[in-house]
Amino acid sequence: MIGWLAIAGLGPGAAQLVTPEVTEALAEATDVVGYEPYVMRVPPRAGLTRHGSDNREEIDRASLALRLAAQGRRVVVVSSGDPGVFAMAAAVFEAIDAGDPSWRDLDVRVLPGISAMFAAAARVGAPLGHDFCAINLSDNLKPWELIERRLRLAAQADFVIALYNPLSSARPWQLGRAFELLREELPGSVPLVFASAISDAREAIETVTLRDAVASRADMRTVVLVGSSRTRLIVRADGSRFVYTPRSAGVSP
């Protein structure tokens, strides 16, 4: 048996958002490796071993997957969203770069998925319709000062900003500090979206303004979208709102 490793994106939650390419890889796999709740999204079947692990163990998980593929197993590493966006793909390539030299010649593919930021954006309209950036707010792997610097530069560039991993019990103050800093750089009136658990049963979306945003509204499953100076609301008869950023832009703020 010739082994392979696919790093696959399961999308934000709903089966309707999993690509046929990923479904096919999972059907051919002998092993699924990943964070336990994502692994559990793959139904059990004969011939498939599911290796669930804790959230903090990306490199161990990547190394396990590489060892299995080197042994001839057909391995899918699962991520939610897109595997290339603050997820398992970078961890696997870090493990390849630092690990057994033979690993670099394994059959390794990345299978893209619907990212949390695009699923969240789709739910409210088209907030990412103009230039945008994505910033991981976790300071586990980079200094907080770098995150602050990026937030300021992103606001000065008038990007729409998607914030990943905004808050956890171990990182309780970072999102509030990010909001303070963004309020110094952007009008308080810019729309801000909290989008949680998109496309699953616990989906919750709230559109507020940067001025009124309260960090405790977010949790580990939330993506926060911060509008640019051009982002607009369309109010509907039922009180709901579309959020979108026009394609055109005048001079920068």
Added chain:
Amino acid sequence: MIGWLAIAGLGPGAAQLVTPEVTEALAEATDVVGYEPYVMRVPPRAGLTRHGSDNREEIDRASLALRLAAQGRRVVVVSSGDPGVFAMAAAVFEAIDAGDPSWRDLDVRVLPGISAMFAAAARVGAPLGHDFCAINLSDNLKPWELIERRLRLAAQADFVIALYNPLSSARPWQLGRAFELLREELPGSVPLVFASAISDAREAIETVTLRDAVASRADMRTVVLVGSSRTRLIVRADGSRFVYTPRSAGVSP
């Protein structure tokens, strides 16, 4: 019949990258509206009218789709990639915002797709594994000065940068100017990927360095990924390379 409008992402090209949600909407549609080559990706069938149009007519196309939905038709506006990323979703919401007030109460949904930047990233590894941004290089709808400002700020933030719409016959010099400017801000050694026509028969991918990048390599179907100062290459026995950006970062450059 109650009309609706879905703005759907067809992904970069391959049928294996179209979500079941989009496939289902297309199966229920009476009308498909979009840029001619994308509309032609939807097979003809009885009961389906395909409305193809030229590339420059986004607002006319959006208005047509909204009029059809208001008449009770089931309309899918198709984009390549993700519809919310430099594609038709923003154009439809612009048309709603400026158009017939009754349009804002139509049943309008956005169905996300696999974006060109994530499909391109997946093909080479995990170049977007750390903080990143996406900039539309077209100056049709924004001043070139704003684009230059964003490029400089993005490089100073040490984002990985995805450049959409890098070059066309009507915009021949912009990408070359962008490379010049980025060379002033970033080490010449950062990896740079030209990714064209991802997942279709004409797919072409080339990894070079910022120093050696030649703008004429790109065309209208190319996404350019510019690495950050941390982006790395892994060279394989067959001479191919993986490109990835580690999750961790030290101080900014």
